[in-house]
Amino acid sequence: MNRLIELCQIVGKRVPIWTQGLGGNISYKDGSILWVKASGYRLDAVSSNIGLAQVNIDRFKDWFFRQEVNEESYSQGIEQSTLPLKNGDFLRPSMETGFHVVLKSTYVIHFHSVIALLMAHEYRLNCSRVSDWFAENGFGSQVEWLDSIRPGLLLAKEIHRRSNASVWILRNHGILLATENPDLLERWQNFEAQFAFSFGYAEMAELCMSHQPLILAKSLVKDVKLETVKLYFPDTAVFLLELSEALDGKRPWTENLREIWLATLLLYKSCPELEELPLSITSSVRGLPTEKYRLKSGDL
Numbered sequence: 304m305n306r307l308i309e310l311c312q313i314v315g316k317r318v319p320i321w322t323q324g325l326g327g328n329i330s331y332k333d334g335s336i337l338w339v340k341a342s343g344y345r346l347d348a349v350s351s352n353i354g355l356a357q358v359n360i361d362r363f364k365d366w367f368f369r370q371e372v373n374e375e376s377y378s379q380g381i382e383q384s385t386l387p388l389k390n391g392d393f394l395r396p397s398m399e400t401g402f403h404v405v406l407k408s409t410y411v412i413h414f415h416s417v418i419a420l421l422m423a424h425e426y427r428l429n430c431s432r433v434s435d436w437f438a439e440n441g442f443g444s445q446v447e448w449l450d451s452i453r454p455g456l457l458l459a460k461e462i463h464r465r466s467n468a469s470v471w472i473l474r475n476h477g478i479l480l481a482t483e484n485p486d487l488l489e490r491w492q493n494f495e496a497q498f499a500f501s502f503g504y505a506e507m508a509e510l511c512m513s514h515q516p517l518i519l520a521k522s523l524v525k526d527v528k529l530e531t532v533k534l535y536f537p538d539t540a541v542f543l544l545e546l547s548e549a550l551d552g553k554r555p556w557t558e559n560l561r562e563i564w565l566a567t568l569l570l571y572k573s574c575p576e577l578e579e580l581p582l583s584i585t586s587s588v589r590g591l592p593t594e595k596y597r598l599k600s601g602d603l
């Protein structure tokens with residue numbers, strides 16, 4: 304349990320390179336219970352009595368593996384399998400609870416790594432070069448590459464179908480690591496830096512290893528001009544209205560919006576030709592039952 308909190312802190316501090324705003328979620332399985340970051344909390348806000356929800360694994364599986372499962376019942380399944388905390392409160396588990404439950408590993412770590420988006424981009428340009436490089440550098444057969452896919456139920460189904468990996472690169476979304484040993488995270492951090500350096504993203508490599516990525520990121524993008532919002536992540540689509548209004552000076556900037564925007568500028572600067580999310584995802588993501596809940600509990 305303490306290790307889970309520590310992991311939330313480690314990932315949550317690497318803003319905006321690993322997480323932005325309320326994004327990312329990490330879980331730990333303790334017998335029949337899943338502890339997972341609650342919806343509407345920042346990873347760096349998680350502590351022993353803040354921001355962790357409890358899920359009854361078997362009860363959630365009953366919902367998830369129903370033949371007729373849909374977005375509505377997926378959302379309901381999350382709600383119905385949530386357990387009360389010691390103080391009697393119910394915190395809503397992450398909308399990504401599905402893949403946390405279906406993966407058997409004790410620790411499941413998911414975050415919106417900007418380097419993972421660049422990896423997916425390079426893979427699309429030349430998959431054999433990238434696969435070979437991954438294998439040569441210690442991440443070979445255990446990696447799965449997923450195309451852009453809607454978060455929540457659809458993503459969880461796809462992860463379940465390809466659950467034999469320990470690393471999943473999610474195009475236009477981020478990274479998912481499943482492990483018994485959370486030291487994998489440190490190995491992954493070095494790997495990202497190596498990747499960025501080897502594939503010509505030198506500034507991003509520096510950012511990967513920086514102890515103060517937020518300060519460095521701000522200085523890297525200070526001269527970057529971007530007229531329209533680039534939708535690289537599902538979260539950008541979820542908060543598009545708020546982000547556009549903040550950019551137009553019609554609404555104050557929140558920490559959440561600032562961090563999403565900073566990651567967008569970094570990605571644009573590193574790779575102006577980076578593909579955005581397909582329209583089918585951007586147009587549907589905000590209407591999901593799980594997302595409606597997330598917006599309600601968000602900081603906007």
Ligand SMILES: [Zn+2]
Nearest residue numbers: 327454476477
């Ligand atoms: Zn995510």
